[in-house]
Amino acid sequence: MTAKAMAVTAITLAVALAAWELLSLLLHAPTLPGPWAVFGEMAAGDQEGLLLHLLASTRRVLASLAISLVTAVPLGLYLGRNPGVDAWGAPFLYLTYPIPKIVLLPIVLTLLGLSDASRIFLVTLTVFYQILVTTRDAVRALPAAAIYSVQSLGARERQIYRHVLFPFALPKIFTALRISVGTAIAVLFFAESFATNSGLGYLIMDAWGRADYELMFAAVAALSLLGLALYLVIQLLERSLCKWQR
């Protein structure tokens, strides 16, 4: 990050915290504790509990992102490269893409059980579509000359994927990933608020039920930080893997 970007980030953060504190002072209700109270809770309260829940959520969201990437990217490259196959796959994709995956929660819980797997599956499904469609569309937009160029150098099909299709799609995959992180966290929150006793989603709902607003806000802040951290990691990865883009 440049010095300027860091300064802007710091100012934005300070303004947001000040607004929060102000609102909390004005309302003066136990349902909206200010940032000091919340951070105090994070520092002084049941740190280990909060950390365990944060770890559970992190593990789930990372697993989902990883599974989505290793399945959706190759499939998207393949469909983009093979319009003949894509003609068969596309109708299925377009029919299932708009379904909000979150409404499948009851079905998934029934089929996969109340385990981690069902929550990971639900988040994966959401991210998977985003990445699949983006990757496929990216490859379809590749100018034919790029393929001719690598073929004229003697590339076989597998090498076309490695040297042209994948790097060409990579910046777009990162964009899709950045967009899906927000959705992934939202879906995770929902998936964790049912029939489990781990994860920040669970903690938020549980604290809410017990009217422990400091803890509830601490968990909300932790979930937000998780999203922010993922966003930053993706940014850093993109910087180092897509050096040709400025």
Add this chain to the structure above:
Amino acid sequence: MLKVEKLVFEYRTPGRRVSALEGVGFTIPDGEAWAAIGPSGCGKSTLLYLMAGLLEPTSGRILFHGNRPGERAREIALILQSYGLFPWKTVRQNVMLGLQLRGIHGREGLARARRILAELDIADLEDAYPEELSGGQKQRVAIARSLVTEPSLLLMDEPFSALDALTRERMQNLLLDLWRQRRMTVLLVTHNIEEAVFLGRRVLVFSERPGRILEIVDNPGMGDPAYRASNQFYEKAVYIRQKLFSFTGVGAR
């Protein structure tokens, strides 16, 4: 020997057929550089794609040293109309790609890439990405990338058309030099009559689409860098200009 016989090519898209080449034939002896010239859309790029084995002829055939291009693609290098460099690879990585795809890795590949980059005077650019280069520099990289594999047939599609007049002339001289040292077979496609006369031992003059060869113009003066300044050169250019315009009925550009 590069032999093109009764070559016909049609682009087939659902519900449409575009006839791009119709009965094209010529034979280039080994080690000669030829040029092809013709109106836009007459099928010049298509001809090069066919010769590089990227498209299959609808009928007719191409034989290079007795093989179809697909079988011997490794001996053939093609420089595309828009350079064909990969923006995600540095100059060095672009130049090494052809070697890498032939299984030449590591130190040997790097040494060969550096040698050709130095020969083309762009050694200091090896870590740059194509977006950071000028048109002339990009063209040098594209030439380096195709020559590093030491092809025996070099196909070039309007390689210098995007360059300013000065850079263009410099690159034409460079190409002539490279050819004189290496004596690979060359077919260069161009829109520019002077370029065709400077770089083509014979010049294929094409009709409008579907492309047919109107005349194969002999150009014995080609090969001398000083040819450009001679009367003979000027007369040859006038002759080709007349051929092009009389056959196609197109006015002066």
